[in-house]
Amino acid sequence: MLARLLRRIPRPRAPRRLAASLAGALLLCAPHAPPLAAAPAVAPLAQPALADLVPPPYALGAPVDDRGVWTLLNSGGAPAGYVFQTGPLAPLPGFSGAPIDALVMLDDQARFIDVRLLSHNEPIFVSGLGEAPFHAFFEQYRGHSIASPMVVGTPYGQAGEASALVYLDGVTKATASVRIAHESILAAALEVARDRMRGVVRPPAAQPDPAHDEPLDWAALQAQGIAARHVVSNARMQALFAGSLWEDDDPEAADAPEAPYLDLWVVDLGPPAIARAALAPGTLAELRDFLAISPHDEPILVVEAARHGLVSDGFVRNTAPDRVSAAQDDLPVALRDADLFVELAPDAPAALVEAVDRGAALILRADRRLGFDPSRPWTLSILAPREHGVFQPQVGTRTLDAEIATPERFFQRPETPAPLSPFAEALRGRALDLSALGLGLAGLAAALGPGMNRLAGLRAFTPVRLGVLAAMTVFVGWWGQGQLSIVTVLGVIRAGVEGGSFDFLLYDPFSLLVWGAAILGFVAWGRGFFCGWLCPFGALQEFAHHLGRALRLPRIEPAPRWDRRLKRVKNVLLAALVATLFLAPDRIEIAAEIEPFKTAITTGFDREWLYVAYAVAWLGLGLVLFKGFCRYVCPLGAFMAIGGALRGRDWIARRAECGAPCQLCRVKCAYGAIEPSGRIDYAECFQCLDCVSLHDDPARCVPLVLAARGRALPARRPAATRPAAELST
Secondary structure (H helix, E strand, O other): OHHHHHHHOOOOOOOHHHHHHHHHHOOOOOOOOOOOOOOOOOOOOOHHHHHHHOOOOOEEEEEOOOOOOEEEEOOOOOEEEEEEEHHHHOOOEOOOOOEOEEEEEEEOOOEEEEEEEEEOOOHHHHHHHOOHHHHHHHHHHOOOEOOOOEEEOOOOOOHHHHOOOEEEOOOOOOHHHHHHHHHHHHHHHHHHHHHHOOOOOOOOOOEEOOOOOOOOOHHHHHHOOOOEEEEEEHHHHHHHHOOOOOOOOOHHHHHOOOOEEEEEEEEEOOOHHHHHHHEOHHHHHHHHHHHHHOOOEEEEEEEEOOOOOOOOOOOOOOOOOOOEEEEEOOEEEOEEEOOOOOOEOOOOOHHHHHHHHOOOEEEEEEEHHHOOOOOOOEEEEEEEEEEEOOOOOEEEEEEEEEEEOOOHHHEEOOOOOOOOOHHHHHHHHOHHHHHHHHHHHHHHHHHHOOOHHHHHOOOOHHHHHHHHHHHHHHHHHHHOOOOOOHHHHHHHHHHHHHOOOOHHHHHOHHHHHHHHHHHHHHHHOOOHHHHHHHOHHHHHHHHHHHHHHHOOOOOEOOOHHHHHHHHOHHHHHHHHHHHHHHHOHHHHHHHHHHOOHHHHHHOOOOOOHHHHHHHHHHHHHOOOEOOHHHHHHOHHHHHHHHHHHHOOOOOOOOOOOEOOOEOHHHHHOOOOOEOOOOOEOOOOOOOOOHHHHHHHOOOOOHHHHHHHOOOOOOOOOOHHHOOHHHHHO
């Protein structure tokens, strides 16, 4: 039974075909530092260290295998469950390449007693948000069963339809990391459950089918066994007490051995068709009112038509009956009196009507949420007492069991909400964000493609551009956590070289969509679509530039020779990071801090002062040096320039006079991406459209101005006759 349920819970692996296709694209990656290869195995803790982690009243028992699974003992020294680490059992790579190791304590009913973080190397927590939110995430598992469909996120849509799901609050800005941790915990717990707890966890309980209807009466209830009857004679009771102290303490049983001691009738009143056939209209109406406020309770009619009487004289209504109990699958079922007035349908057997009249009838309730499944066989037990002596008599008891089974056709079993794959769950959890991002990217692509010239020609082009960059900073960056990183690229490279899994790519579809747009931009425009429009930190630098102009600060602009030299620095840094990745992989996270993205965007400057000072320094420099980090230092920009080699066309229009002799666009290009010859260096072009606006403006484009006046630019002189000073520029 558990095996069938376990098969419904997907393994923590996304579809390999999709992952492989994404890996082939190389850049369809998550936003932060992804796993660099298959995660190394985590060594199980030694017995003394593990024992110190088990809180009282529990204690560590004996090991059950060599993978770090131990028995858990209760305060009396009896087995109470299992203790294990997730690292050795499910070493799923986190975003640092190392597994997230947690200590898990499961009771013998496969419920989480405790889940505690032991070790990890997730960059967003190590040098970003801090450890506290990650530890708090693990605390949410306590009390939940591994059979419960658990997902990371918040309910969407109609909550009632997904009420069987258990939602675990994620950690803002670290959703992908907590999803990996969640998958590790489930994978390890299910591994232990398959090996050690088979049969403990049961599927969801069936519930009465309100749509099922069929004509029934008391005769049909008896004929079909729906009204279960269990008779125990006096002779049977005598045999049960034979040889005991109470053998002769029931004269009535000795005098009439064939008479019934117990004549028990049991009817499950949950199915509407059965309740309508068994009860009088008044009781039926009262039962419906009861179920309206207690929909999870299964009402069970119990009538005793002989001399047992069901309950003792001290029984109190609306409490658990003192002589009636139940069990299913060898586990107890809690019964409680529903405190309903019992009146049977007119065609009920006379013996039952008489028993009801003398009060030997109860409508009990069993809570299906606690595991009771009315569609499966269960046992009703009646306690039969005898007393010996007059003063402070000694009481002896025997238990009479009745097997109850209501036909399954009266019930429906709710389908267990199958947990979605990590990718599907992430898609569902960010559906609104993804829709907004997709529409925004499509609109931006259209504006920069067919509508590029109209966009560049707007009088309010600069405010429009700054508005788009503000949306990228706030929505894509701070809200959506879609800031891409060179560490992503490095992780994919190493995973590809070492044969690591690419399944992690699917944990953050928001950044995946940004990567997809950047890659499509390579084909259409080169690196400019991402670097000029989609990068949140690049947008912050552009805002810094405009602020510097508004404050009338002096502007630093390196000479063309130094500009060309400085642009090579980012290529050197990219090569150095790749070398670090393979030669000193344990240092890659520190080296990757050359990017201030995590500080400025991912954590919103909520980090240690040194990181904040570094990011602020670049923005401060941006007041006087136009986008200095993007142009000279950004290793992601260097990689984007390589990807820009996929560009299929030169999309910026040029005239014969551009560069020969007109140099206006080159002079105005803040990125230095236009050569003296007029050719566009697309490896350095950020697609700001300034040159496009000049090219199309009859009031500013020199060839257009002169053409309107009936003049033409002089032909460019051969290089041999041009002054050396002009050639040097």
